[in-house]
Amino acid sequence: MGQYTAPLRDMQFVLHELLDVENELKALPRHADIDADTINQVLKEAGKFCSEVVFPLNQVGDQEGCRYHDGVVKAPTGFKEAYQQYVDAGWPALACDPDHGGQGLPVLVNNALYEMLNSANQAWTMYPGLSHGAYECLHAHGTPAQKAVYLPKIVSGEWTGTMCLTEPHCGTDLGILRSKAEPNDDGSYAITGTKIFISAGEHDLAANIIHLVLARLPDAPPGTKGISLFIVPKFIPDEHGAPGQRNGIRCGSIEHKMGIHGNATCVMNLDGARGWLVGEPNKGLNAMFVMMNAARLGVGMQGLGLTEVAYQNSLAYAKDRLQMRSLTGPKAPDKPADPIIVHPDVRRMLLTQKAYLEAGRAFSYWTALQIDRELSHTDESVRKEAADLVALLTPVIKAFLTDNAFTSTNLAMQVYGGHGYIAEWGMEQYVRDARINMIYEGTNTIQSLDLLGRKVLGDMGAKLKKFGKMVQDFVEQEGVKEEMQEFVNPLADIGDKVQKLTMEIGMKAMGNQDEAGAAAVDYLRVVGHLVFAYFWARMARIALDKQGSGDPFYTSKLATARFYFAKLLPETAYHIRAARAGSKTLMDLEADLF
Template identity: 55%
Template sequence: MNYTPPIREMQFVLHEVLDAAATLQGAGVDVDRDTIDGVIEGAGDFCARILAPLNTVGDRDGCRLVGDTVVTPPGFKKAYDQYVAGGWPAVDCDVEHGGGGMPSTVGSAIKEMLASANPSWTLYTSLSAGAYRCLNANASEELKRRYLPQLASGQWTGTMCLTEPHCGTDLGLLTTRAVPADDGSYRIKGAKMFITSGEHDLAENIVHLVLARTPDAPKGTRGISLFVVPKRTVDPDGAVGNRNGVFCDSIENKMGLHGSATCVLRFDNAVGHLVGEVNKGLAAMFVMMNGARLGTGVQALGMNEVANQKALTYARERIQSRAPESMRTPNQAADPIIDQPDVRRMLLTQKSWSGGSRLFLYWLALQVDLRKSSPDPSVREYAEDMLSLLTPVAKAFVSDRAVDSASLGMQVHGGAGYIADYGAEQTFRDTRILPIYEGTNGVQSHDLLQRKVLSDGGRRFKQLVEMVSGYAQTLDGRQEMDLFRVALITLAGEIDTLVTDLARWAQDDDCRVGTSAVDFLNLVGYYVLAYFWARAADTVLQLGDQATDFHRQQLAIARFYFDKLLPDTFSLLVRARSDTRILMDDAAIAF
């Protein structure tokens, strides 16, 4: 597998459109453009040189359960050791825990490249970052001292243990038990499934964050507590002890991501410690869950990017059929398929999704940094509102588009895409899980419409519309931006009216939210990406004669997005208003 880190595209987003360094400096984060570039260039080299060559190996060889240990594919362990030696796990962890203190914005750029180069391998690292943040936000100082330095360094990895065989998203049904012991610890007993990186041979220890119930816990989600349960016990001074009562009973035989161990874990009176308060575990775990949802969006961006790189390379090299006469190469029997209009449609669609998602997700990462570091309470509050509102969109809209992009990549390859030789089918298989895990995209859609829009009377959503509309108004009088300005203003009005109607209808129709939620989330996704593509186009146009060929490419993609993809919002607006009785009519499924 060949992978070229999209450093120039990243720099365009970070420095030219978002001006990330200045924004971060304004929030008190000590970082500059050269430092950001140096970090992402170094990470890109690691991804291209070390990880990408192992991607096919991981898919071909997969993981093996040998006794109580999962053996990862050849080369994975060595690559992980190099990753740790290079200090990459600690880049965006706190300095007090041995981290580099870099902002989440930089961490997101690194995570994109990791996901592109080798998504299976990357999953061993991604949940470690989430475990670090969850413990940092909720654990006692004693537990932080015990676990955070090792998670930051990569010496230990982490997991998130929620799902049980009888319940998936409905965590109120979980039955794993946590019984208090005399020494203040708990004994954890139960089974968890679909646990990414639940067992492996890469690191010295694995730190499991486990949701469980104490004996007197109330039913439902109000009775869930959070516990840290290591694979090997950890003394108060941080020393690793004997094997804890955590065992991998099996690893899942999956459609894709074969190099990632997805485990069924058995907790057999395992020693664990309470994180946060009793019965408040779900709220504590949401730090990790929301981080994982944003991370899924970044992973989807990485998969989208590599699907496009594969397809673009193939389309340039594949000589087949004659192009339209105006595009033909003289004295040649056939032309590259990239000169076929429909092939260009597919390639530009991929580029629109990857470029627009990068703009959106890096901006969200900036909000994470502003929420954490800004000295201005109003800035922190606004960042929190935008993250709360748009995290479901980042997870669901971007992951659905990544699947679309991977499918288009196979289509560009034609029959070559359906066989294993070119890697297009592996990319599709690896990508297909993204709309499913970390809360299915239907769940994300319901969360957006019900909890993030209707529940607060549209307060947070109004802030989003005001941001986009306010920007569109600044374009008034600039003829070269009319395409973007008119579309943004028109769509804002349509969505605002739709929200008002849905809020009214939902009062008397308990199926209304479920009927409209997916279309509504996709509508918001198109709208948000339109805003960022407009900003990208504006950035290029303001360069005038200073614009390079790269800049003109970004402008052309922005125009393609508005011309070819944004019109899909017309059908979404219609579908979001569809009659719930049509969908819920029992006659439609009683066959």
């Protein structure tokens, strides 16, 4: 089954040494009294819950899957009991508004919780994870009456939530969805249609499920400008706020999938189901984007979580597994062979995971801190800058971290050799589970198009320049120091190359928009490495300052930084060249000649 231990030391390094969270929170009135000890204690307890309660169910969920019969779905053995423990301990309320029963902790702390939950059991974590997204959507766009009815139940974990977007004929292209919403006399709407791929759409973990459904009003304009958002509860709350009448939304079937077997992926049929409008008519996509963006950040954390648990287990295996001798002579002469960690290519596979993991943690925690600044800082200009950086980098977190996670879980499986391919060791499950993260919540190609088309070219590079200024400020500050040259010089170089590549693609796209489509995936990969290079340079600075302490943690951090710059950042040379190659070789071949 493997093992999982919460990586508290590295989490604390990022939170307190890299981000200086305690001082950052002092500028946010709602979090000003939260100190490092409080955060550490919360994460310690969360790590204990994840390793002792949720992790042991990961392989159980994969092997059993969910069971469907006549519209009823039962989660795997132990899932319901673990969810009740989660609720009883108050974890759903961690970062929610105290006005609705929440504990009011920062998004950053909740983000760290979800990293650990995803390491322990991604499929289980999707149930509360989607609920938190529903909370955020209703908190931002619900009416006071809707908030009063639904938010306390979602915050407590008594009720869970979903988002119902995709239909059989449309995935990402929501402009062609067909679900209809006809007004009723009582202010509700009768909603009819079919939604597919609805994660956690039906289950037995909670007393009620609150579906957020996109549909069209009778007079809606075509395309995405004619989509409205509705609350469609499984059970309609009665006058006391308890689950009442069964609504006309039911699970027609569940999908049989490559991975995440423990989470029910449902076909949901709406047959005149009663729903209530959220936000303004025909503006539903704007409201749903709150949940969609939360989900995209959440999927990035799924990738990070899987990278951590795969790395932990492949590292333990590499230290224990004996195979051949080191090329430079025996390293364990008292044993019949050396542990495979002595071999250069095994170290490459382990260090690749470690480098992607630790930079991904720094990047995603920093982004969560920007969300806290956006929501709570007293200075409007700080809030605006934080919002722009989050908007720019959300597609990078979703796509870059999940691409890296799939690479890392595959490398972890390779470390195991033949045993990695065998189910009982648990590693092949991480590969299968990681694969969906590159697909749902907008495929990674969609994220790349969003980054290049909307977030960069859409505002003439204004948001990208804000991140670029952070990089430039660091380069100017550290570039004069001899010990930082090996980190600052490649960081400055990739920063210049991103600027030039952006301008080149932008000019080409003005004449032919396929140029942006052809370059987008490579472009996101390059920007992702710019971000990682920035955070690795910052972490190297800290490690250099503290390596005299004798703590091997900093020795390891510095060595990993050097590996990243030497072995992983050079990948950008290929992607820059591929991005510049343009669209001609992709688009010249007629479709019937493929």
